Amino acid sequence: MDKTFRNEVFGQACSWIKEAGDTIRAKIDAPRSIETKSNPNDLVTEMDQETEQFFAEKIKKAYPEHFLLGEEGFGDEIEELQGTVWVVDPIDGTMNFVHQKRNFAISIGIYHDGVGEIGLIYDVMDDALYTAKRGEGAYKNDHKLPQLSKERPLEQSILALNTSWMVPENPHVDHEGMQRLVKKLRSTRSYGSAALEFAYVAEGILDGYLTMTLMPWDYAAGAILVEEVGGTVSRADKGDLDLLKQTTVLASRANIYDEISDEYVQLKK
Numbered sequence: 048m049d050k051t052f053r054n055e056v057f058g059q060a061c062s063w064i065k066e067a068g069d070t071i072r073a074k075i076d077a078p079r080s081i082e083t084k085s086n087p088n089d090l091v092t093e094m095d096q097e098t099e100q101f102f103a104e105k106i107k108k109a110y111p112e113h114f115l116l117g118e119e120g121f122g123d124e125i126e127e128l129q130g131t132v133w134v135v136d137p138i139d140g141t142m143n144f145v146h147q148k149r150n151f152a153i154s155i156g157i158y159h160d161g162v163g164e165i166g167l168i169y170d171v172m173d174d175a176l177y178t179a180k181r182g183e184g185a186y187k188n189d190h191k192l193p194q195l196s197k198e199r200p201l202e203q204s205i206l207a208l209n210t211s212w213m214v215p216e217n218p219h220v221d222h223e224g225m226q227r228l229v230k231k232l233r234s235t236r237s238y239g240s241a242a243l244e245f246a247y248v249a250e251g252i253l254d255g256y257l258t259m260t261l262m263p264w265d266y267a268a269g270a271i272l273v274e275e276v277g278g279t280v281s282r283a284d285k286g287d288l289d290l291l292k293q294t295t296v297l298a299s300r301a302n303i304y305d306e307i308s309d310e311y312v313q314l315k316k
């Protein structure tokens with residue numbers, strides 16, 4: 048993607064994400080109808096849908112040749128990653144949005160021919176915008192994020208992790224390895240918004256994030272941010288991420304990445 052054009056798209060995306068966030072903040076206390084999707088704990092609100100629609104309209108008008116891959120279905124049916132694709136999660140952490148009215152984010156990853164060019168994660172209630180352009184580092188608002196430590200060992204690391212992977216019945220990962228991992232770590236956290244968990248890894252306030260079931264819009268922006276500060280991002284078994292599929296993800300400081308994947312994560316099947 049041409050640099051001048053990328054800067055234009057970046058500016059546009061930043062202004063839209065802030066506008067969408069302003070709207071959500073203004074309506075945070077309004078009564079809302081909550082529906083469920085795949086299961087009783089898989090929530091969606093009108094705000095998720097309206098926010099994705101907002102981006103769909105803006106993108107189509109400004110960049111009719113671009114594609115949108117979005118969680119709530121207002122985008123395009125995408126089978127391959129050719130051209131420019133905006134991968135949008137209008138509200139990441141809908142359960143937090145509903146129950147806590149905080150700890151949720153808007154996530155936008157912009158890919159060109161499959162390469163991540165721009166990542167934006169907006170913590171709406173904190174008014175904190177995390178941004179990255181490939182090859183130009185990552186920022187939290189106007190503050191450039193430093194490269195991540197390559198020294199701190201696993202024993203002194205905090206990993207974002209969902210406790211569901213700890214039970215024997217979980218279909219994704221050997222739970223004994225996960226239990227050993229939890230004992231080895233300094234501690235774990237679980238924020239309930241994948242996008243924010245990536246942003247916190249990029250910011251250096253989490254040392255890594257390990258998860259078993261992410262969709263493209265959950266990590267499209269976050270993967271770019273973490274890589275821009277020298278972190279490593281892949282499937283949990285170190286395979287390449289496929290932006291068109293549900294996937295496991297391990298994102299962490301580079302010096303603990305191999306150890307986590309090789310010594311603790313044993314995927315099932």
Ligand code: 2AM
Pocket residue numbers: 085088089090118136138139140141142209239240241242260261262265
């Ligand atoms: P969402 O809020 O956009 O749905 C919660 O641990 C994290 O997992 C959130 O980032 C959430 O994104 C994501 N997630 C992905 N699939 C989910 C599902 N089926 N149900 C609930 N959360 C899901």
Ligand code: CA
Pocket residue numbers: 089090091118141
């Ligand atoms: Ca959802």
Ligand code: CA
Pocket residue numbers: 136138139140241264265
């Ligand atoms: Ca999500």
Ligand code: CA
Pocket residue numbers: 095118136137138139140141
């Ligand atoms: Ca969502």
